[in-house]
Amino acid sequence: MPLYTITTQTGVLTPEAKRELAADLTAFHSEYAALPKNWVHIVFQDYPQGNGFTG
Known part of the structure; x- marks a missing residue:
């Protein structure tokens, strides 16, 4: 099963942006x-x- 780990500085991506990217x-x-x-x-x-x- 593929696992993607996305690391960013706190606050760079909003929860909505994370949902869309995922x-x-x-x-x-x-x-x-x-x-x-x-x-x-x-x-x-x-x-x-x-x-x-x-x-």
Whole structure:
């Protein structure tokens, strides 16, 4: 079963944005791999501001 982990800073994605992203990613993977949608698992992990850095 595929597992997607999406990590973002707290507050970047609203609950609605998370639902939409999860639905879109689930639909894409299900269609691409010809798997039932309930096989796709998505976990959102948020980290507090100041605890992630780029460059």
